[in-house]
Amino acid sequence: MNESGVTRNPLATEKTWKLIAKFAIPAIISMLVSSLYNIVDQIFIGQGVGMLGNAATNIAFPVSIICTATALLLGIGSSSNYNLESGAGNSEKASQIVGTGLAMLVICGIVISGVVLVFLNPLLQVFGVTLEVLPYAQDYTGITAFGIPFLILTTGGNHLIRADRSPTYSMMCMLTGAILNTILDPLFIFGFHLGIQGAAWATVIGQAVSGLLVILYFTSFRKIELSLSMLKPKGVFLKAIASLGMAACINQVAMAVVQITMNNTLRYYGASSVYGTDIPLACVGVISKVNMVFMAICIGISQGCQPIWGFNYGAGRYDRVRETFLKAFWLSLTVGILFFCCFQLFPRQLVGIFGTGSEEYFRFAERYFRIFMMMTFINGIQPMSSGFFTSIGKAKLGIVVSLTRQVIFLLPLILIFPLFMGIDGVMYAGPIADGAAAMAAMVCAVRELKKMRQMEAGG
Numbered sequence: 001m002n003e004s005g006v007t008r009n010p011l012a013t014e015k016t017w018k019l020i021a022k023f024a025i026p027a028i029i030s031m032l033v034s035s036l037y038n039i040v041d042q043i044f045i046g047q048g049v050g051m052l053g054n055a056a057t058n059i060a061f062p063v064s065i066i067c068t069a070t071a072l073l074l075g076i077g078s079s080s081n082y083n084l085e086s087g088a089g090n091s092e093k094a095s096q097i098v099g100t101g102l103a104m105l106v107i108c109g110i111v112i113s114g115v116v117l118v119f120l121n122p123l124l125q126v127f128g129v130t131l132e133v134l135p136y137a138q139d140y141t142g143i144t145a146f147g148i149p150f151l152i153l154t155t156g157g158n159h160l161i162r163a164d165r166s167p168t169y170s171m172m173c174m175l176t177g178a179i180l181n182t183i184l185d186p187l188f189i190f191g192f193h194l195g196i197q198g199a200a201w202a203t204v205i206g207q208a209v210s211g212l213l214v215i216l217y218f219t220s221f222r223k224i225e226l227s228l229s230m231l232k233p234k235g236v237f238l239k240a241i242a243s244l245g246m247a248a249c250i251n252q253v254a255m256a257v258v259q260i261t262m263n264n265t266l267r268y269y270g271a272s273s274v275y276g277t278d279i280p281l282a283c284v285g286v287i288s289k290v291n292m293v294f295m296a297i298c299i300g301i302s303q304g305c306q307p308i309w310g311f312n313y314g315a316g317r318y319d320r321v322r323e324t325f326l327k328a329f330w331l332s333l334t335v336g337i338l339f340f341c342c343f344q345l346f347p348r349q350l351v352g353i354f355g356t357g358s359e360e361y362f363r364f365a366e367r368y369f370r371i372f373m374m375m376t377f378i379n380g381i382q383p384m385s386s387g388f389f390t391s392i393g394k395a396k397l398g399i400v401v402s403l404t405r406q407v408i409f410l411l412p413l414i415l416i417f418p419l420f421m422g423i424d425g426v427m428y429a430g431p432i433a434d435g436a437a438a439m440a441a442m443v444c445a446v447r448e449l450k451k452m453r454q455m456e457a458g459g
Contacts, residue, residue, distance in 0.1 A: 011312065012315055019029040020304060020324065026168055027145065027167065027170035027303040028297050028304065030175075035292040037262055039289045041181075041202075043353060049196050050281070051361065052286050053280065057285055057354055058135035058263065058283075059133060059141075059263065060144065061130060061453040065252050065318040068151075069251075071105065071152045071153075071156035073245040073246065074108065075101065076306070077245020077246045078097055078160055079238050082097055082163045083310030084314040084392075085314070087312065095225045097237045098163075098230070099229075099232075100232075100233045100241065101160060104241075105152060105153050106149065109153055109311060110149050111140035112152070114336075115410050117142065118146040120145070128264040130279070137254075140196050146204050147204035154214050157214035158174060159219055161173070162303065162304075164222055164224050169217055174210055177206035177207075178210075178215060180206045181207075181382070198295060209250070209359050213274050231293045242325050247390045251386060251403070253407065258407075261414060269426070273422060279358075280423065282361065283351070283364050283365040286365065287365065287368060287372070289354070294336070294379070294380075297335050298383055299337070301335075308324045313392040318455060321452060323455070325388055325445065328384055332381055333377070340373070340376040340377040345368055347366045367427065368427050372429075373430065375434035375435050377399075377432040378435065379434050380439055381438045381441050382405055382440075385442070409432065410433035413425075
């Protein structure tokens, strides 16, 4: 892109703090709202159905993670390529990439929904369901499968809407569906006495409304030049999308694998503990939802910075890339410290929001919270850094960093530690994996920032 073209774009000229606020705040709210779909369900199910209902949503959680993985693969991959190509002045290619990304979001949503509905019972068995939890998990997962196409379109499409410099509309899409879900949950569960089925239908309706708003944006309000011919997926663009979206996708897939492994590990070792099988499954389901709030903020910071990183890297403005990264780093660290204090000081109160349980239930939840989440204060660094590498086109590095916590460190540890420590081994695997992943991310980030400084000095 020529110099005048760059200077006309606020991503290259506006103060970085102002840009971070403009893009990150709506992104954080969107991520929080996305998390609310699971959290609100968990709260009302815990109050209206009980511990087995909470365990059912934990069993169903891998489906949600797989959907998010697909949406991030296509959404982040498309938006990152769009920002880089726009920064380099290739506007037509940028639009064609967006068209392929949108089409694949719709196709993948329909396919995954069909797979879940056809193979529902085998999937639940793989996810670690118990006989007591099975009927609840069947109802919840079977109904929410109908919302999968809308969930994937909304999650992925919002990345493209933010890349199109409409972060407020992106936030509104997510917020509208979440508010509707929050209103319908108590109405369906308590008013119509639909139990866990009511929570599932409330989720589907909220997701459908958000998805329709995304469709409305791209048909009526978009700034991107987009034609019907661009909506035909093209292999060359899909390859570029997959390259830059793979890091976020793999991270989510790894989360699903870890969640499934953890559920089965807890079920196996819980049976020989004083807690039994259902208490650990229910507690971990609640705690994972609470942790989603923290991770939503950190990922929202990263997503909000991605247009700034990508455009300026493509335009050769490395000083602005470095400046934005350092500010995102300190923001993530500050958020982590605040949540660390909450998790260590108020675990029982946080778990209590999601319903009642026995004293053993709360005792396990408190121990798990304090031990597993011990390194929360640095947990935001790894996902933020992975998003940074993806935004500047360093796909392989982004993938490696995204794999560190879930696959390279946590997965082996939750298999090995329980052999010697029983169910406590799962708890202690968490902070060790978190600390190692954060250190690896920081080392990679420092090296990349030094390279940018050298490129800038070299002219």
